[in-house]
Amino acid sequence: MDVNQYLSVFIDESREHLQAMNDQLLELEQQPEDISIVQTIFRSAHTLKGMSATMGFEDIASLTHEMENVLDMIRNEKLSMNEAIFEVLFQAADALEAMVEDIVEGGSGTSDVQSLIAVLQQIVGGGEPVAAKGEVHQTLSLDEFQLSVMQQSIAAGMKVYQIEVTLREDCVLKAARCFMVFGILENSGEVVGSEPSVEDIEQEKFEQKFTVYLVSERDAAELRSEIANVSEVEQVILVSVTEEMLIQVKEGRREAAAANAAAAVQSEEKAAAGAVGSPAGKIQKTQKDEQATDRKNKARNARASSANRTIRVDIERLDVLMNLFSELLIDRVRLEQLAAEIGRAELSDTVEHMARVSADLQNIVLKLRMVQVDTVFNRFPRMIRDIAKSLDKKVELVITGADTELDRTVIDEIGDPLVHLLRNAIDHGLEATNERIAAGKPETGTIQLSAFHSGSHVFIEIEDDGKGINRDKVLATAIKRNVISEEQAEKLSDEEVFRLLFASGFSTAEQISDLSGRGVGLDVVKSKIESLGGQVSVTSRLGRGTKFSVQLPLTLSIISAMLVRIGVEKFALPISSIVETAIVSRKEIRKVHGNQLVPYRDHVIPVIFLDEVLDIPVHEVSADPTLEMVVIRKGEKLAAVVVDEFIGQQDIVLKSLGQYLTQLFAVSGATILGDGQVALILEPNDLIK
Template sequence: MEMNQYLSMFIDESKDHLQAINENMLSLESSPEDISIVQNIFRSAHTLKGMSATMGFEDIASLTHEMENVLDLVRNHKLKMDSFIFDCLFKSLDSLETMVEDIIQGGTGKADVTAVVAALKTIVSGDYLKASSGGAAEAAASSAVQGGPAELDEFQLSIIEQSIEAGIPVFWVEVSVRPDCVLKAARAYMVFNVLEQNGEVIKSLPSVEDIEQEKFDQKFSVYYISQVDKDQLAAQVSSVSEIDRVDIVALDHETLAARLQSAAAPAAGTAQAAAQAAAQAEVAAASAAEPVKAVEKKPAASGGPVAGRTIRVDIERLDTLMNLFSELLIDRVRLEQLASEIRKNDLTETVEHMARVSSDLQNIVLKLRMVPVDTVFNRFPRMIRDVSKNLDKKVDLIITGAETEMDRTVVDEIGDPLVHLLRNAVDHGLEPTADRIAAGKPETGTIHLRAYHSGNHVFIEIEDNGRGINRDKVLDKAIQNNVVTKEQASRLSDNEVYSLLFASGFSTADKISDISGRGVGLDVVKTKIESLGGRVQVESTYGVGSKWTVQLPLTLSIISAMLVRLKNEKYAIPLSSIVETAAVKAEQVRSVHGNRMVNYRNSVIPLVSLAELFDVPGQEDNGTEDTQIVVIRKGEKLAALVVDEFIGQQEIVLKTLGKYLTNLFATSGATILGDGQVALIIDTNALIK
């Protein structure tokens, strides 16, 4: 039990330190000379090393120790940051995150990190500079001079060189599948699975994306680092079905150089072509190294960091606190009723004081579950950096409103939908650099990620200054996929056309990439957000950009509601869906095709009797001639609900109806009122089709 408690603390603190390293690494990439940032990264790595060593996670401890050695040289001005060191530290960080995630899933936190540890060691020794300037690097350089693209980039080449230097086995593996193989990609996937269990794939030829899409003939090859014996490796790969042949070559400096020269030879060309290729490579490298800027508009801190101001509390404990407090509220109302009957001054004063204290306590309890959305937002700058580098685009991510608070349960769920929308904005929204320059736009694209409160909702906006959505292309695809008919398409407004993007399996991508555009995603995004009681919509101007807006409830556990009476029972209607309350006269109600309708602000909307709909027992209330109505909204559609009496507005604690009462029509839960009665909460969205 005690060990589990420590493990939980280790996981929580490790995630915090990894996130801190991530954020500081991005800052350092923008300001490589700022030693104070290096100090912060060093402290996080040092703490993580100590914690993991104490818990017995040796692989994490050894990797963070090697990172410390590199950072120590940098902070003492003995080493200057360069693109190779940044890539190596980011790769180390990815390995640490993988190992911590393995521990979270119940694993041992072990991983083969020999290659990246070897790379860090050669940075400390300074050998990485020699490795990049000699041996196979010369072969790669000479292949570029001859006009052929190098098989390995600078980082991959250095990793391999350093592994050979450190005595770690490096292999070139060529795998041939049988000519009659039907599912080549599936067999290749199984081969990669075998390889990744025993070592690290440094480079795949062709790329993993091409292999996934079966864009290869009968062969593919990889540069591979592993401690496994060559014959054992060949046997394991050969055991995969429909593999025809496996050739494995153990690489040293000479065989690596020969391998790279032979790969470059077929592509050799003229000196002029080589010069052009070198120039293009230089531009590409410069743009790839361009760091993504993450700008967050925050008030400036007046002093240094404040430590020890927060504690972690399990969400279940907060749920228990919420339930206990709702019981306390019931007793408070009963005490107030008793005090009014007994009429003793001392008792009345005591109950009034208790009422004031419990009101303050209620506000604190409601706020305890609220957390700022920056717990989700803070992982996006690194993600955008990696995606933009992968797509060779320059991107500024500007974050505002990260301090906006939401219920913890909502915050935990919105991460994945936002990841997809942001990746979509970089991949499909922002044009390639050449297209942006041709269109007269700045070569660096901008993505704004905003969060703000409005009423009982939080709005999150993702806005890009990219190409926008091509209305005609969306319509053509929708007609082609039988989402709409040509007749319907001619009547759709722009917003209705853009909403077609959320149809299941809908994609306008000309080219499928591993970033987005696989035809799944936006429908899943919409489903997830709607399951949280929110909605998502998109606005776009072709050639100017797009804005995706996600609307979410402030909280899932406490809502503001209007209490109403239907005959003998009380019900709650969420305020967020109410437009207004009113009393209508009998002459305003009319019948259209057998349905009751009511005049409302120059339009006619349906009239729904809740008492009849829910079959509420009791006598009809004919006390007044006027009909009391609650006008509700779902999107652009309105309806009027008939009630017998308005009781008043109240903050209510939303409780589920348990596993026995599921799929009840138009009911989203229940709440316990001050007098101990249970009131059902009406799901107004279910009442409007």
């Protein structure tokens, strides 16, 4: 089999199954008694195991096989879910994802997953193993390196102990007692490993027992006695570890892996034999069983039918298709212009038909590139869960509009900026639980992640109900870092103050952490979003919360625009930003505090003369008493742009201005017109302040 031929399919489907696995684990964590969720996770693990075994990725296959065993016991109600099992399954999912990403990067997809496999085997075997006299149990916390350290210590004449400590059932301060035990152990030698981990022990994520492996020169009886004297320690079992025991552990692990593989084969052989067994050995199904089987078959057929109607297409092929269609669109506009000049009915009819067909083709091509933002959003619930646990905060993530579609190019780039904003919302935005209770808020903070269409843009908003942004603190930090002067600070509005957060290296965090406080967050977000032709803004109310709003173009390729002439130049204005066109008398324009304004539908809006703003040469001053205007919108704000002539509406192809013409005011790109001329595309959002 040509592995490379199927590798891309394997990667795509593996990512889908891993995402489904994570989503379902999060759902199961909320509803641990729902066996149907376990069934779904089991199917994902089973499919992933089969694919990886076929492709030769043995570590992925081995780990998913052990996950299957645990999930099979749970769905058959032989095992109940608990926090420890959830953590192991999440760790296994993370390990699988890391191996798949290694394959994406050109690696072999191999990883040392024996420790995880051992824990999953322990769960299947009946939970946490107990150390019997004279033997070392095969705990996950000891990897090959730690076993080697213990072997070398024994060879050097040191003593190695396995110490199992049991606390009393009524022990209240378990973490404090563990701290005292670890204090004794660390003063007596070197702690090689523990089960559960030190972090879990410190956070009291265990029942009453924990096991520690210690390298020491002290006598076993003295050590046992000192530990037993710690208050609320009920029992201490200390086993001296020999080199033979460690060798047995290593051999036992290898034998267990081989036994599991053999058991799996034997189980499949028994299942096959049972299918052709004697009539006496056949199980009579009830009507309910038959109905359930019928429902499963129908669901399977429906999924198969749906799968057969879809195909996977490389994004590069779609890029080529879009570029070819862009050239076709330019030629279509040119043909329409020539047909109008020649004036022959037959040519005009043919060009009109071609325009209708190409318009339909344009819609299809654009839709082929559109992807639901759910492909980005679906990775966030797991991330929020993990970060919230690490910060000891209670957080609920509410997602709306996940079916909103965006261009694939934008989708591929927007993930990291959203991760920054969500981390910022949890770390900076939401208060600690005790602070929320003191402020009269629910102890669980809420982060709302929403997406929606507006014109030819998509808006993604991240809103929290946290403490909001402290205006005075932001200003003080900005002045301290010489971002602005004290005189400038006094004149800034709230919106302008909040915009300072996007300055390079700006941070108000008092402590540096893995999540924030390094000054490399919001400026990166702003740069990335602007590189996609979008914008980001922030609003906040002290004590009530903060909302970040990201505005992104629906597509980066083709838009509908109004072509206008200003002086000797032609420009394109995106239709999505235009409210309407109008003709007004010059006498209606008034000058107030240096700004030119014009009445508009019971309001007064600013007037923008682009020949002045963009320094466009004008051959002669018009004596016409009226002015032609385009009313544009930016959110709730309106403005009127004065133009010399309306050329008409048409679909245009966006072309980049290259790496040298960047940061141009009010210009977002260019397009090629039907007559071969180049017209600049105006950015209305820059024109409205």
